[in-house]
Amino acid sequence: MIVVCHGSAASAATPVVALRPDATAAFDGAVRAVVYAGGTVYVGGDFTRAYAGGRAHAREHLAALDARSGTLLPWHPVADGPVYALAAATGTVFAGGEFARVNDEERAYLAALDAATGDLDARFDHTVDGPVHAAAVGHGRLYVAGEVHRVDGGRRGGAAAFDLSDGRLLDDWRPRANGRVHAVAVAPDRVFLGGAFTELNGTGTRFLAVVDPYSGELETGFRADPRAAVHGIAVADRGVYVATAGTGGRGFAFGPDGARRWTFATDGDIQAVVVVGAMVLFGGHFDHACRTGRTGERGRCVDGTQTRVKLAAAAVTDGRLLPWRADANGVTGVLAMTVDLSVGKLSVGGLFTAIGGAPQRRFAQFSLG
Template sequence: MSAALVGAAPASAQVSDAMPSFNGAVLTIAYAKNVVYVGGDFTAAIVNGRPVARGRLAAVDARTGALLPWAPAADGRVKSLVVSGSAVYLAGDFATIGGQKRDSLARVDVASGALSSTFKHAMSGRPMAIAAAHGRLYVGGGFTAVDGQARGRLAAFSLSSGKLDARWRPTVDDQVETIAAGGGRVYVGGKFRKVNSLPGYERLAALDPAGAAVVTGFKPKPPVITYGLAVTADAVYSAHGGQGGRISRYTPDGVHKWSATFDGDAQAVTVLGDTVYAGGHFDRACSTARTGSQGSCVDGADHRVKLAALSTADGHLLDWTADANGVEGVLALASSAKLGAVAMGGAFTTVEGRQQKRFAQFS
């Protein structure tokens, strides 16, 4: 996701809103106006204890918690979705949407869920992350070709025509896990070590949105895999794995401002006002940056189970808690400045000690 959310009030509620649950993991979340769209591995939403069929895609009224009739059905995992204008773009492991063939990438109508007949591409490999900006849909993952044309794990498509962009052709040497746009750039994160064959841009890099040249002034070089990104007007926030996970803040010039460390991977990050929200499969927020060989906190810790809130200014841990459970924990986060809300998705089944399966919102 990417947005300048300065001025929005943070979600302060300790108890989550009344929302549907899901019978499988929620892997991606996007807000559009008063609706929150979710995708993942589920085949049903749970409303008042009863299953309602939803084929790995669903929409919820973010104000009331009502499950909406929007229900395009994917036959496999939806890993990433993004809303742009009247369209919702999808990426994942699916082969069909609504029974019609689509190879891992699709566009559906934001209101009706109808599948676009003009956006249809063949992917050689898996797309993992998508972002919409600058008139383009940017896609990252593990793929090596699109429509038979070589692509090095990154590609772009015209939002207006749906065609593969012939000019935007960056390459990385390993998987892209996350992609975000903001500040006139496209940021990519993942496992890679080289970008456009250039060393020194491992795991996190910035690209020109039109020509795909590396932005050489942004060279943070995080030491561990990048799983998530959030971009504001003056900062880039990144979520990392490794021996103990971390959330980091960088300036647009690549200067490291701070890192907050956990005893497990940080897998998702979002920003609302002056608060950074971190999600992952950690159980503790470490008091210092030091972690042990298995990622354990060395110098003390505070309990923060799968979810934590940090100050944008210096990364210090805030009092807000909303503990979830499970091994994988929180896999996706999104925020809405308009609604003052933060949504979390993942593989958890409880939030703050009460049953709330795989999706929750705080406002």
């Protein structure tokens, strides 16, 4: 899962995230992907129903809400399988996942949809051979990653790129990972790839790599060590922040060269990460944040814990645990997060049925003050 912070955290006043969620539509299955575009938040996942206005509404794996009011919108494309990734460009929403058809037309694993109507973009029709787990927009391109080994008959190594102007596959961007790619994030001069790989472009680089946004060549000067498979990446002014699994879970902050700035540990996997002003928010399967970065057998925090259930906040500067707390329930907990400073909202998706002390099923939105 990828998160790009919309708006400028550096130039705006530091936002404060509410402790309780807004009233919004809810869903009958997991929300696995969220993205903002203008005043709309688009969601994707395993669901087939949305709940709003006291009744159920058919929404097969894709839906949209008014970001400011939380109202369910009529946008209603139909995918026949789970959606794992969403990205947005002007007038278009890109969806990736494990589906074969969208709006009753063949679109295996990847589709482009009109952001207003939900209609398929006929120009964007590619043959992809495996599930898409992540997507991001930047540099005039759509970048996708996952179990992607062939696109339009050509070999790929877990990732591919498409031209936003005409939808064509870009043959010159072919990074090659030797394992699944879970996350992709775009920075002004680079693209981050995270996953379960140990090599990229034939060079040993474990779980997190930087490639050129135009050539796909590996940036060998970036040498990070996340220690376990990366599931989420957030790019911000101070560097890059990642969510990892492994024994327990860890969130890492790395500088531009990959040097580790700090480690944040929990007693369960961290699946998602987002930066909101001076806070780095982590979401996942955990029930406690560790007092230090040390964990032991089965993810046990060695030096004591503080309760943080499925959500935790750390300081951007040094990774210390912050008092903000909006616990979620469930075993799986939080799977996706994104923020848009221009509309002043943070969105959280997952398998919870309560969050921040309020009943809210699988999707929640918090206001920024």
